[in-house]
Amino acid sequence: MAEVTKGTGVQKSIVAKKKKKYSTNSNLHGWLFASPWIIGLVVFFAFPLVASIYFSFTTYSILQPGEFVGLKNYQELFKDDLFWKSIYNTIYFTVLFVPLSIIFGVALAMMLNMKIKGMAIYRTIFFLPTLVPHVALAVLWMWLLNPGFGLVNGMLDMIGIQGPNWLGSEIWSKPSLILMSLWGIGQSVIIYLAGLGDIPEELYEAAEVDGANWWQKTRNVTLPLLTPVIFFNLVMGAIGAFQQFTLPYTMTQGQGTPANSLTFYVMHLYDNAFKFFQMGYASAMAWILFVIVMALTAVIFVTSNRWVHYQGK
Amino acid sequence: MKIRGKKIGIFFMTIFLIFSLVLAGCSSKESGSNDGGGETKGQTEITFWHGSTDIGLQALKKMVAAFEEKHPEIKVKMVYTEASEGADQKLLTAVAGGNPPDVALFDRFKVGSWAAQEALTDITDMAEADGVSEDLYYPYAWKEANYKDKLYGLPYTTDSRLLYYNKDHFKEAGLDPENPPKTTQELEAAAEKLTKKEGNRFKQIGFIPWYGQGWLYGWGWSFGGEFYNEETGEVTANDPKVVEALTWMASLAQKFGVEDIAGFESSAGSGAMDPFISGQISMKVDGNWTISAIEKYKPDLNYGVTPMPTPTGTDFTTWSGGHAIVIPKGSKNVEAAWEFVKFFGTEEGQEVYFAELPGDLSVIPAVNEKLGRGDNEKLKQFIDILPNSHSRPVIPEGQLMWNEIVDAREKTVRGNGTAQENLDQATETINKALEKYK
Numbered sequence: 001m002a003e004v005t006k007g008t009g010v011q012k013s014i015v016a017k018k019k020k021k022y023s024t025n026s027n028l029h030g031w032l033f034a035s036p037w038i039i040g041l042v043v044f045f046a047f048p049l050v051a052s053i054y055f056s057f058t059t060y061s062i063l064q065p066g067e068f069v070g071l072k073n074y075q076e077l078f079k080d081d082l083f084w085k086s087i088y089n090t091i092y093f094t095v096l097f098v099p100l101s102i103i104f105g106v107a108l109a110m111m112l113n114m115k116i117k118g119m120a121i122y123r124t125i126f127f128l129p130t131l132v133p134h135v136a137l138a139v140l141w142m143w144l145l146n147p148g149f150g151l152v153n154g155m156l157d158m159i160g161i162q163g164p165n166w167l168g169s170e171i172w173s174k175p176s177l178i179l180m181s182l183w184g185i186g187q188s189v190i191i192y193l194a195g196l197g198d199i200p201e202e203l204y205e206a207a208e209v210d211g212a213n214w215w216q217k218t219r220n221v222t223l224p225l226l227t228p229v230i231f232f233n234l235v236m237g238a239i240g241a242f243q244q245f246t247l248p249y250t251m252t253q254g255q256g257t258p259a260n261s262l263t264f265y266v267m268h269l270y271d272n273a274f275k276f277f278q279m280g281y282a283s284a285m286a287w288i289l290f291v292i293v294m295a296l297t298a299v300i301f302v303t304s305n306r307w308v309h310y311q312g313k
Numbered sequence: 314m315k316i317r318g319k320k321i322g323i324f325f326m327t328i329f330l331i332f333s334l335v336l337a338g339c340s341s342k343e344s345g346s347n348d349g350g351g352e353t354k355g356q357t358e359i360t361f362w363h364g365s366t367d368i369g370l371q372a373l374k375k376m377v378a379a380f381e382e383k384h385p386e387i388k389v390k391m392v393y394t395e396a397s398e399g400a401d402q403k404l405l406t407a408v409a410g411g412n413p414p415d416v417a418l419f420d421r422f423k424v425g426s427w428a429a430q431e432a433l434t435d436i437t438d439m440a441e442a443d444g445v446s447e448d449l450y451y452p453y454a455w456k457e458a459n460y461k462d463k464l465y466g467l468p469y470t471t472d473s474r475l476l477y478y479n480k481d482h483f484k485e486a487g488l489d490p491e492n493p494p495k496t497t498q499e500l501e502a503a504a505e506k507l508t509k510k511e512g513n514r515f516k517q518i519g520f521i522p523w524y525g526q527g528w529l530y531g532w533g534w535s536f537g538g539e540f541y542n543e544e545t546g547e548v549t550a551n552d553p554k555v556v557e558a559l560t561w562m563a564s565l566a567q568k569f570g571v572e573d574i575a576g577f578e579s580s581a582g583s584g585a586m587d588p589f590i591s592g593q594i595s596m597k598v599d600g601n602w603t604i605s606a607i608e609k610y611k612p613d614l615n616y617g618v619t620p621m622p623t624p625t626g627t628d629f630t631t632w633s634g635g636h637a638i639v640i641p642k643g644s645k646n647v648e649a650a651w652e653f654v655k656f657f658g659t660e661e662g663q664e665v666y667f668a669e670l671p672g673d674l675s676v677i678p679a680v681n682e683k684l685g686r687g688d689n690e691k692l693k694q695f696i697d698i699l700p701n702s703h704s705r706p707v708i709p710e711g712q713l714m715w716n717e718i719v720d721a722r723e724k725t726v727r728g729n730g731t732a733q734e735n736l737d738q739a740t741e742t743i744n745k746a747l748e749k750y751k
Contacts, residue, residue, distance in 0.1 A: 059749070062409050063430040063642075148580025165572065168579035170727070255716075258575065259723050274402055275712045276746075277430055 056283035062273075066280055073284035083285070085260050086268040089174065093264070094241035097178045101237055102230055105185045109192030110222070123193070130186040138250035141180045142167065167251060170261040177248060177262065188233045195229030196222070198311075227308040235300055242293050245270070265289060357649040358388045359415035364400050365393075372669035379665045380656045387649045404641060408432045413641035415650040421457045421468055421637040421704070422711055428460035429709035429750055434640040437464040439651045445659060451633075454676040457704035458637050466637035467658025468676040469666070472600045473631045473695045473702050474526045476500075476622065480615040482507055482517070482595040493619040495626040497561060500596070504565070507595040513573045518588075520596040521574055522562040524581075525589075527598035529722045532558040534630050534703050535623045540714075541706035546751070548706065548743045550718055551736040557624075559725050559732035566726040585610040601695040605672040618691050620698055633702040635676060674699070710746045717742055 031038070056073055060066035077083050112123050129137070144151045145166035153163030166176040203221050212220070248262040254271070256263030269289070273282035365373050370393075377389045392414065394400040401423070407413040419427075427433050440446070445467065447455045454468040480490035486506040494500040500520065507519030522532065533540060538554030541547075549555075566574060581588045588594040589603075590611045598621055607614050620629035638657050640650045656662040663680045667673060674696060675681050687693040705711060717739035725732045 061430055062405060063432045146580050147576045150580075165576040165579055168575040169572065255719065257723070259727060259729065260720065271716075274405065276710070277426060 052283040052286060055280050056287050058280045059278075060280040060283070061277040062279050063277070069280075073281045074288075076281065077284055077288065082260065082263060082268055086263050086265045089261065089263060090242055090244065090265040092174055093178060093181075093244055094238060096175075097181055097241050098234065098237045100178065101182060101185050101188065102233060104182060105188045105192055105233065106223075106226065106230065108185070109189045109196055110218070112189065113193060113196045126189060127186040129183045132184075134246035135250050137180065137183065138247050141176075141183075142251055145176055145180075168258055170259050173258060173261045177244075177251075180247060181244075188237070191233060192226065192229055195226050199225045224309045225311065228310055231300070231304050231308045235297055238296055238300065239293055242289065242296075356386055356388050357646050358390055359646050359649050359653060360390050360392055361653070362392050362394050362400070362404065362414040362417040364395060364418065368670065372666050375669055376657060376662050376666040380653060380662065383656070383661075384652055387652060389653060405432070408641050408643055411643050413643045415640065415644040415646050416653055417639055417641055419466065419637050419639045421454070421466070421635050422715075424458055424465050424637060424639070425460050425707035425711050426709045427639075428463070428465045432642050433465040434642055434644060434647060434650075435463045435465060436467075436640060436651060436654065440464050440467075440655075443655055445655060449659065449679075450676050451678065451699050451702065453633060453702050453704040454635060457635075457707055460707050466639035467654050468635060468637050469658055469663065471633050471635035471674050471676045471699065471702075472602065473633050473674075473698055474531055474598055474600050475618045475620055475631065475694060475698065476596055477525075477589060477599050477603060477616055477618055478596045479589070479592065480617055482592070486595075490615075490617065493617060494622050495619075497622045497624050499626075500622045501565065504596065505568075508569060510569075510573075513570065513576075515573065515577050515593070517592070518569070518574070518577055518594050520565070521569075521578070521594065522565050522598075523722060523726065524578065524594065525597040525599040525603075528632075529555070529559055529562070529718050530632050530703075530705060531598060531621060532562060534632060535621045536561075537623070537628065541708065546747070548708070548714060548740055548747065550714070550721070550743065551733065551740045556732045556736055559722060559736060562722065563725045563728075563732060567728070571726055571728065589616075590614060601674060601692060602672060604689070604691055618694050620694070629698060630701045630703060631698050633699065633704060708743075708747060709750045710743055713746055714739075714743045 055066075057070055058066040058068050059073075108126060112119065112126065116122075132140070145153075147153055147163065147165040147168065150163075150166075152166070156163040164172045166172050199222060203225070204217060207217050207221055243266050244264045245266040248256065248264055249267055249270075252262050254267070256267055265285070266289070269282050269285045272278040272285065361377070363370075363373060373391070377391060381387065381389060394403050401420075404413065404417055404419075424433070450468060451471065454471055458464060458466045458468050476493065478490075478493050483490040483493075483503075486503075488503055488506060494503050504519030507517065509516040521527070523529070530540065533550075533552070533555040536554045536558035538552040538556075538558060540550055540552065540555065542549050577588075577593075581593075582591075584606070585591075587606065587610070589597050589599070590607060604618075607616065621631060623629060638654045640647060640654060644650050657666070660677055660680055663675045663677055664683065667675045667680060667684055672692070674686065674692075675684075678699070681687070681696055687696055706714070708714065721732075721735035721739040724730055724735045729735075
């Protein structure tokens with residue numbers, strides 16, 4: 001017994017001593033534990049990032065150092081038809097997909113928030129598609145959208161509509177892609193669900209006392225209080241949409257067919273970097289993308305003051 | 314003071330640990346497994362990157378075993394890298410990082426652009442010293458392994474493209490199955506007779522010029538065009554004959570309804586559901602590998618092969634691709650690597666390799682003959698045309714040219730601009746990109 005007491009006494013004194021030391025050395029500890037991550041960040045992220053600014057002013061080809069050409073890569077880009085086409089395709093996709101994903105996402109989340117038996121199963125079902133790898137998703141949808149034997153046109157046939165040649169037509173290829181991408185909104189639905197769970201029950205009760213119907217409750221309680229989450233998903237969705245790559249790349253075997261209607265910005269960038277040995281040019285493209293995405297995010301942030309409501313404000 | 318010293322010690326130990334982990338990750342490739350066989354003293358080990366699986370891998374293993382038997386001083390370490398694009402990226406970064414394999418299999422089409430980037434070892438002198446020369450190979454295959462009069466690899470495999478036609482469909486439509494079309498006019502007339510349309514859906518389609526392997530390259534050459542001028546070093550994709558070929562392709566597209574064709578194309582399956590095998594399309598241009606596919610999925614299909622028709626019905630040609638064995642720049646064992654390249658790229662290795670792959674063609678005429686490839690009456694036609702075959706121009710912008718030509722074809726058959734306009738534009742783009750290599 002005495003031994004134990006003695007032991008704790010010693011330990012206590014060590015703890016006290018350490019506490020004193022911590023105050024002076026805690027920074028060092030922090031850096032020490034974070035160092036693997038920090039080293040990784042610097043070596044594999046910060047350095048390439050800075051290097052790519054430099055490369056965007058050169059004719060760097062990965063294998064050859066290349067020479068400094070100033071703004072030539074940027075000038076060339078503005079003359080590149082496919083560059084503009086890929087920007088058009090990317091904006092087309094973003095402008096349609098992001099709002100649709102928010103509308104469907106919120107609607108789905110509200111449905112999945114109802115108090116029904118077996119809701120966990122429904123929630124799982126809607127989340128499952130997001131677990132499917134993009135490549136598999138692309139292959140699956142190529143089957144579903146097949147104009148000859150695909151399920152989608154088969155069902156349209158039954159109600160007497162002749163479905164379009166989804167992925168083979170210039171007009172329909174992008175809408176098809178948007179449709180396919182909506183399949184994967186389960187991720188944002190989860191975030192909306194969390195947001196819905198945060199809305200205080202008493203607000204609904206108060207609204208009910210005032211005689212509000214379902215639509216008035218949704219319009220005046222649910223949606224305003226959900227805006228911070230919508231805001232988050234809007235920013236993330238826009239950034240993600242601008243970087244669209246895997247689905248169209250897999251479906252078109254990297255060709256962006258038909259007639260480049262599925263050549264997205266990052267696909268064009270990838271081709272230049274790894275197929276045409278134009279890493280400098282591709283770096284310039286990457287920085288233009290960065291500027292576009294930053295500007296877009298800034299615009300969303302600025303306008304957010306008008307429509308995002310934080311509780312307690 | 315003492316404790317502080319200890320902490321600095323821990324700090325450095327952590328750093329050391331991280332770096333040793335990183336280094337271990339890098340070096341494990343070299344000290345790793347030896348494919349079972351132990352390395353004996355004085356033996357050089359060469360690393361060999363390939364993307365073969367299944368029977369291709371078996372053939373490769375046989376060939377490597379034969380090489381090792383002949384050269385006990387060299388051990389070949391085979392490393393599988395996925396086929397297609399991923400492999401290129403891996404090889405590219407390995408060369409850029411200064412740690413490439415000693416030997417790699419490589420799409421010969423890319424020799425031009427990789428050589429222009431100085432990513433491949435020039436093997437001209439070694440080949441000359443060992444008497445490996447042009448006369449061993451089909452001319453186009455040798456040409457495709459050279460860039461600016463320097464040799465950058467040895468070709469080892471090839472293919473060619475012919476017109477496949479369904480004899481039963483021919484009989485049914487009142488055409489002579491033993492007398493397939495020779496001129497493009499005959500082809501067009503046959504296509505019309507063979508096409509059965511219901512509304513805007515095809516029950517059976519006679520022919521789609523670009524379907525399967527019907528690339529503009531093949532038709533351009535068949536119409537007598539040239540895509541490249543070796544003297545000026547300029548691309549001539551807008552050669553009048555190539556324009557003529559594309560105009561003809563587009564006219565067929567208009568005749569049969571391009572949107573309906575596109576619908577047919579995107580619903581076309583592969584393997585057993587290939588529309589030629591399932592009888593939905595009566596004629597198509599395709600490569601020799603399709604013979605094996607038909608044997609596998611529908612051995613009783615009554616079909617024939619014939620050269621791609623030309624406007625005159627003479628001067629038949631085709632185009633061929635294939636692979637090469639290369640020594641990437643920065644290989645640590647160039648001499649041993651060359652021994653291996655030489656073995657695989659000449660008769661000895663080719664015989665062992667192709668003996669295992671009865672449907673494939675060697676780039677060495679003598680090997681095809683020795684292995685009796687011509688015994689198969691259909692495969693024989695694919696071999697017979699090889700001496701007149703073409704390879705795509707060996708230029709640093711080969712991939713860009715491919716993309717541009719595919720784009721021009723697609724735009725034209727969809728009615729976005731004429732063949733002349735689209736090919737002029739493609740030619741200009743490629744030539745402009747080529748300027749920086751001059």
